[in-house]
Amino acid sequence: MSSYEIAIWVFMLAAFLGFELIRRVSPLLHTPLMSLTNAISAIAVVGAILITGAKEASTLTRALGFTAVVLSTINVVSGYLITDRMLKMFKKRGAEKK
Amino acid sequence: MMQSIFPILYLLAAASFILAIKWMSSPTTARRGVIIGEIGMLLAVVGTLLRAEVVSYQWIFIAFLIGSAIGVPIAYYMPMTAVPQRTAFSHACGALAAALIGAAEYYRQMPHGVVMIALIVEMLLGFLTFTASMMAFGKLQETLPQRPITFKGQNFVNLGILALAVIFGVALILSPERTWLFPIFAVLSLVFGVLLIIPIGGADMPTVIALLNSYAGLSASAMGFAFDNKLLIVAGALDGSSGFILAVIMCRAMNRSFSNVLFGAFGTIQTSVKQTTARPVRSASAEEAAEILDSARKVVIIPGYGMAVAQAQHKLRELHDILTKRGIEVSFAIHPVAGRMPGHMNVLLAEADVPYDRLIEMDDINPEFARTDVALVIGANDVVNPAARFEKDSPIAGMPILNAFEAQTVMVIKRSMSPGFAGIDNDLYYLDKTLMLFGDAKSFVSGIVKELNAVAAGS
Numbered sequence: 001m002s003s004y005e006i007a008i009w010v011f012m013l014a015a016f017l018g019f020e021l022i023r024r025v026s027p028l029l030h031t032p033l034m035s036l037t038n039a040i041s042a043i044a045v046v047g048a049i050l051i052t053g054a055k056e057a058s059t060l061t062r063a064l065g066f067t068a069v070v071l072s073t074i075n076v077v078s079g080y081l082i083t084d085r086m087l088k089m090f091k092k093r094g095a096e097k098k
Numbered sequence: 099m100m101q102s103i104f105p106i107l108y109l110l111a112a113a114s115f116i117l118a119i120k121w122m123s124s125p126t127t128a129r130r131g132v133i134i135g136e137i138g139m140l141l142a143v144v145g146t147l148l149r150a151e152v153v154s155y156q157w158i159f160i161a162f163l164i165g166s167a168i169g170v171p172i173a174y175y176m177p178m179t180a181v182p183q184r185t186a187f188s189h190a191c192g193a194l195a196a197a198l199i200g201a202a203e204y205y206r207q208m209p210h211g212v213v214m215i216a217l218i219v220e221m222l223l224g225f226l227t228f229t230a231s232m233m234a235f236g237k238l239q240e241t242l243p244q245r246p247i248t249f250k251g252q253n254f255v256n257l258g259i260l261a262l263a264v265i266f267g268v269a270l271i272l273s274p275e276r277t278w279l280f281p282i283f284a285v286l287s288l289v290f291g292v293l294l295i296i297p298i299g300g301a302d303m304p305t306v307i308a309l310l311n312s313y314a315g316l317s318a319s320a321m322g323f324a325f326d327n328k329l330l331i332v333a334g335a336l337d338g339s340s341g342f343i344l345a346v347i348m349c350r351a352m353n354r355s356f357s358n359v360l361f362g363a364f365g366t367i368q369t370s371v372k373q374t375t376a377r378p379v380r381s382a383s384a385e386e387a388a389e390i391l392d393s394a395r396k397v398v399i400i401p402g403y404g405m406a407v408a409q410a411q412h413k414l415r416e417l418h419d420i421l422t423k424r425g426i427e428v429s430f431a432i433h434p435v436a437g438r439m440p441g442h443m444n445v446l447l448a449e450a451d452v453p454y455d456r457l458i459e460m461d462d463i464n465p466e467f468a469r470t471d472v473a474l475v476i477g478a479n480d481v482v483n484p485a486a487r488f489e490k491d492s493p494i495a496g497m498p499i500l501n502a503f504e505a506q507t508v509m510v511i512k513r514s515m516s517p518g519f520a521g522i523d524n525d526l527y528y529l530d531k532t533l534m535l536f537g538d539a540k541s542f543v544s545g546i547v548k549e550l551n552a553v554a555a556g557s
Binding site: 003004006007010011014015016017018019021022023024025026027028029030031032033034035036037038039040041042043044045046047048049050051052053054055056057058060061062064065066067068069070071072073074075076077078079080081082083084085086087088089090091092093 | 152185
């Protein structure tokens, strides 16, 4: 199998896995879910690092890569922090005895 | 030695992301999900930094610092009512990052074949999602008008621009050396993103945000194909399917199809609503409302976006507390499209310390309305409109609604009799058992709370 063929298989399986997992998420948590998947999709930072840190990078590609690292880092940092901030607010009745 | 460790770290990162989403299924495990997600991201970043191709670090670390300096304040100082805007903004950031990485990779390698196809898909989705998300951000932030903007031949123009972008993309795939094609392709994709959101109204934002989420994820996945990186493919596919499912749920909750949302059918309906003659309604004061609530046994509160606008969620929690203390069963009925993004209402009420087991989904609460003494509607309109169920020619016919009309008494807090987003008159307001409570949601609820407190002190 060529590496692209494997890649398509990986994509298909991951998409189905995603469908099955997300379907089980309670609508109660749909907003934090979206903010978490946002943070996860900031995995694009991997591509950005590879471009910015490359040896033969020109000024143009390094500038593009640099901007992409900044943008992805914003998403990683704010995505995880906000998700946690939201989830902290979800309390069951009687759980907030002070 | 160290640089060959990255495939293992990537594998662990992918597993962490899958676990993170799995644990999001319940509020009890969700915070664990965030932690494992953070670990996954850390593994992925460390693994990448260790790779042999990465030789210069100073710009990467400067970018990390700048990104954190922007991201941390956003996370801590953003009010919860602004979550939809923040989400749109972060879709924009993620999509632009993907598009820029695609552009950099194109200028660096001028690749042919499969890699170039993947890059074009990545950039098309990235650029259009970037401008579309910025437009959505503007509409949610209300710097742009929320009403849909439509013009003649709009769908024709939009599809034409998209077709042109695709044609230039294909031309680039066939001959990547023609660099002059690239800026045209990028601009067409950016313009299409703007045009895509212009005809979409505020009420459709939950669907659109979910759909943009999906596009941003698919863009990251396409990047995985270009870089031959399975971790990117998996993470992007998870995000893509998540956004897609949420968009489908939102569409179903409005009984509309994707194309119906995207091609702005509501915009045309809004102009064709006939003015009905003024019908009499019954109104009541805060004092009367408090009395009715106090003699009820079961109260269902139906919040809508108007509650968020009026910032009434904290006062509602006070109302919930005092009624519960007086032995009255209080629950909140949450329609799937209440608010400006999926699950928005739940977050706002959770922030106000309403216990989450009191937030009941539509399908679970609807059978309860017949046994409910008072249904209190706050800032919601179309989601309680019986026309959706009983009038076949209504623009919202078939949309699932909360059966507020089955309750013994219905109380509606509303500023005036103006119709909601869909521009449709609501028969619920004219029923004999309905009391209209005219005024600002927040001050009216605090008025009711004050009356109930007085009653509690007196008894």
